[in-house]
Amino acid sequence: MALDKDILGQDLYNASLLYNDEEVDSEDEAAMEEYRLNFWKAIANKIIEHITANAEVSVNVTTTGTATAQTGTGTGTIA
Numbered sequence: 001m002a003l004d005k006d007i008l009g010q011d012l013y014n015a016s017l018l019y020n021d022e023e024v025d026s027e028d029e030a031a032m033e034e035y036r037l038n039f040w041k042a043i044a045n046k047i048i049e050h051i052t053a054n055a056e057v058s059v060n061v062t063t064t065g066t067a068t069a070q071t072g073t074g075t076g077t078i079a
Contacts, residue, residue, distance in 0.1 A: 001060070002054060002055075002056055003050065003051065003054050003055060004054065007050065007054070008046070008050045011049075011050060012043060012044045012047075014048055015042045015043055015045075015046045016039070016043070018042065019038075019042070021036070021040045022035065058074075059074050060074075
């Protein structure tokens with residue numbers, strides 16, 4: 001499957017919902033910074049998960065040397 005903005009958008013939305021009603025002491029700067037960092041880590045994780053699950057890679061391959069098959073195509077996934 002290719003990357004999909006609708007699927008990724010829903011995943012990001014769902015991740016953000018986990019942080020909507022959290023009780024964080026806005027006067028505690030360290031707590032706020034940790035909260036913000038955890039939010040963005042959750043968002044980044046959803047993006048990485050989406051890419052590794054859905055990205056498709058297609059490349060042209062050329063080898064050097066005396067190999068009998070020196071050109072061709074290759075496909076793979078992102079891990």
